[in-house]
Amino acid sequence: MKQKTWQKIKANQELLPQYLMREKVIDVIREFFKSKQFHEAQTPVLVPVPSIEPNLEVFKTELTTSLQKKRSAFLIMSPEYSLKKLLAAGIGNVFEITRCFRNEEEASRQHNPEFTMLEWYRTEADYLEIMDDFEALFIRIIQVTQPQADLTHWEYQGEYYDLSSPWERISVAEAFERFAHIDVETLLSKSQLLVVGKEKGYRVDETTTWEQMFYQIFFNEIEPSLKNSGKPTFIYDYPLSQASLARKKQRDPRFAERFEVYLAGLELGNCFSELVDAPEQRSRFEADLQARKTLDKTDYPIDEDLLAALESGLPQVAGIAVGVDRLIMLAANVDSVAETLFFPANELFDL
Amino acid sequence: MATTNAGNISKGIYLIFKGIPQLVTKTEFMSPGKGSAIMRVRFKNPHTGSAQDFTYKTNEQVEVADVEKKEMQFLYRDGDEVTFMDQRTYEQATIPFSLIEDQFGYLTPELKVTILFYEEKAIGASLPAHVTMRVTEAFDAVAGNRVNAPKKPVTVETGIEVQVPLFIKTGDLIVIDTTTGDYLQRVTE
Numbered sequence: 421m422k423q424k425t426w427q428k429i430k431a432n433q434e435l436l437p438q439y440l441m442r443e444k445v446i447d448v449i450r451e452f453f454k455s456k457q458f459h460e461a462q463t464p465v466l467v468p469v470p471s472i473e474p475n476l477e478v479f480k481t482e483l484t485t486s487l488q489k490k491r492s493a494f495l496i497m498s499p500e501y502s503l504k505k506l507l508a509a510g511i512g513n514v515f516e517i518t519r520c521f522r523n524e525e526e527a528s529r530q531h532n533p534e535f536t537m538l539e540w541y542r543t544e545a546d547y548l549e550i551m552d553d554f555e556a557l558f559i560r561i562i563q564v565t566q567p568q569a570d571l572t573h574w575e576y577q578g579e580y581y582d583l584s585s586p587w588e589r590i591s592v593a594e595a596f597e598r599f600a601h602i603d604v605e606t607l608l609s610k611s612q613l614l615v616v617g618k619e620k621g622y623r624v625d626e627t628t629t630w631e632q633m634f635y636q637i638f639f640n641e642i643e644p645s646l647k648n649s650g651k652p653t654f655i656y657d658y659p660l661s662q663a664s665l666a667r668k669k670q671r672d673p674r675f676a677e678r679f680e681v682y683l684a685g686l687e688l689g690n691c692f693s694e695l696v697d698a699p700e701q702r703s704r705f706e707a708d709l710q711a712r713k714t715l716d717k718t719d720y721p722i723d724e725d726l727l728a729a730l731e732s733g734l735p736q737v738a739g740i741a742v743g744v745d746r747l748i749m750l751a752a753n754v755d756s757v758a759e760t761l762f763f764p765a766n767e768l769f770d771l
Numbered sequence: 772m773a774t775t776n777a778g779n780i781s782k783g784i785y786l787i788f789k790g791i792p793q794l795v796t797k798t799e800f801m802s803p804g805k806g807s808a809i810m811r812v813r814f815k816n817p818h819t820g821s822a823q824d825f826t827y828k829t830n831e832q833v834e835v836a837d838v839e840k841k842e843m844q845f846l847y848r849d850g851d852e853v854t855f856m857d858q859r860t861y862e863q864a865t866i867p868f869s870l871i872e873d874q875f876g877y878l879t880p881e882l883k884v885t886i887l888f889y890e891e892k893a894i895g896a897s898l899p900a901h902v903t904m905r906v907t908e909a910f911d912a913v914a915g916n917r918v919n920a921p922k923k924p925v926t927v928e929t930g931i932e933v934q935v936p937l938f939i940k941t942g943d944l945i946v947i948d949t950t951t952g953d954y955l956q957r958v959t960e
Binding site for chain 1: 801826
C-alpha cells in the first residue's frame with residue numbers, strides 16, 4: 421500500500437515546510453495586491469456557462485433544486501468572465517485567487533485537474549504594466565520565501581537563473597526569427613510555414629493546420645531556447661488568431677497584445693490587453709465554439725451575460741491568469757506540482 | 772509500418788525518431804490551453820545513449836519500431852560493452868554499456884533480462900521490475916529518531932549502495948526495485 425502524503429508527513433515532520441509553502445506564497449500574493457489597492461473578489465466556481473476555451477475540456481454537472489428545477493452547471497476553467505462583469509460594474513483594479521478545473525487531462529508534473537489560479541486586472545492599463553506587476557510579484561515571492569536567495573544566481577532544481585530586473589522581453593516574431601530562423605512573412609503564411617516545417621522534419625499532411633505547425637515549432641524550438649537563456653522571459657504579441665480575448669495591436673493588426681511569461685521551461689502566466697469590443701468578441705466566440713464542435717468537446721452556449729457586460733462598456737483593461745501551483749513549485753524548489761499539494765489528484769483518485 | 776497516436780506513447784516503447792528506433796524514457800501529456808494537447812517525449816538514442824526531447828501533437832501519427840524481444844542471461848561487461856547469452860541457442864548479443872548504465876548495478880550474474888532487437892541487432896535491455904541481491908557490507912546502526920523511519924546505506928554484491936531499514940545485516944538477501952532503486956523487502960532463506 422503506497423503511503424499517502426499525510427502519512428509521509430506524519431512520519432517525517434521535516435516535509436511539512438515544503439507543503440506549507442502554499443500558504444506563504446498565497447499570503448505574499450494577497451499582500452502584494454492589497455498594498456497596491458487592488459480589491460480581492462470571490463466569484464463562483466460553479467457556473468451556468470463556462471469560459472470558451474477551444475482546446476480545454478470542462479467538468480459538467482447538473483444543479484437540481486428540491487422542486488426539481490434542473491440546470492446545466494460547470495466548474496470554471498478560469499474566473500475571467502465573472503471578473504470582467506465586475507470590471508464592467510466598476511470594481512476597478514481587482515484580483516482573485518480561486519480553484520479552477522480541467523477535465524480529460526493527465527495529472528502531470530505541471531498540472532493537477534483541480535488547480536489554483538491567480539488572475540488580476542488593471543484598468544486604464546495595457547499588457548506592459550502587467551509585465552511589470554508579474555516581475556515585481558515573482559521577485560517578492562522569492563524574497564519572502566527564500567530570504568537567503570541570490571536573485572542574480574537563483575537555483576531551481578539544480579539549474580541557475582538570473583531573476584534580476586529587467587527580465588527579457590521578446591516578441592513572438594523576433595523569437596521565431598532568432599530561435600527558429602523563420603521570418604515574420606513566412607510565420608504568418610500558412611503555405612510557407614508548412615513548407616518550412618516539412619523541411620525541418622515535422623510531419624505534414626493534408627490535415628496539418630497553420631496553428632499546429634506554429635505550436636510544433638514553438639514547443640520544439642522556441643520554448644527550449646527560452647529555458648536555456650537562464651532569464652525569465654516575456655514573449656509577447658501573438659498572431660491574432662492565437663489570442664481570442666486580446667486587443668489588436670494598433671501598429672500591426674496582424675498581432676494581438678498578448679504575452680506569456682516563461683521561467684525554467686515553465687509557462688507561468690498568460691496575459692491580454694483585453695478585448696472590450698462586443699461584436700468582435702461575439703465573432704471570435706463563435707469561431708471558438710465551432711472549433712470545440714470539431715474537436716468533439718462538451719457543447720455549451722456563449723455567455724450572453726458577458727457580451728452584455730462588454731456592450732454596457734468596459735474600461736480599457738489588461739489582465740493575466742497565473743498558475744499558482746507552479747509558483748509554489750518554484751518557491752519550494754520541487755519538481756512537480758503534486759509535491760506542493762497535500763492531496764494530489766494522482767494519489768486521491770489512484771490515477 | 773506500425774503507427775500509433777502520439778497521445779498513446781508510453782514509457783518503455785521504441786519509436787522511430789530521426790530515422791532510428793529510440794527508447795521512450797519519459798512522457799508528459801500537456802494541454803497548454805493554446806493549440807491542441809501535446810505529448811512531450813524524452814528519447815534515449817541507442818547508439819550514443821544521449822537524451823533528446825521532442826514534442827508531438829497528441830493526435831499525430833508516430834511510427835512504432837518493430838522491436839523483437841528475447842530473454843537472455845547476463846554474462847559479463849567488457850569495457851564499453853555488455854554481453855548477454857540466449858540459454859537455449861547459446862547465441863550471444865552485445866549492447867553498449869551507456870544504454871544500461873543506469874541499471875547496470877542491478878545486473879547480477881546469470882540474471883535473466885529481456886534483450887531488444889531491431890533488424891537483428893541488439894539495441895537495448897529491459898530488466899525485471901525487481902531483483903534479489905545479497906548484502907555484502909552493512910554497518911550496525913543505532914536506532915535514532917523512530918518518527919523518521921530511519922534508513923542506512925548498505926553495499927550489495929554488485930557494488931552499489933542501497934538505502935535499507937536498520938535491521939538489515941551483512942549476508943541478508945534483499946529485493947530491490949530496478950526502476951527506483953528502492954529497497955522493497957528482506958527475503959527469508
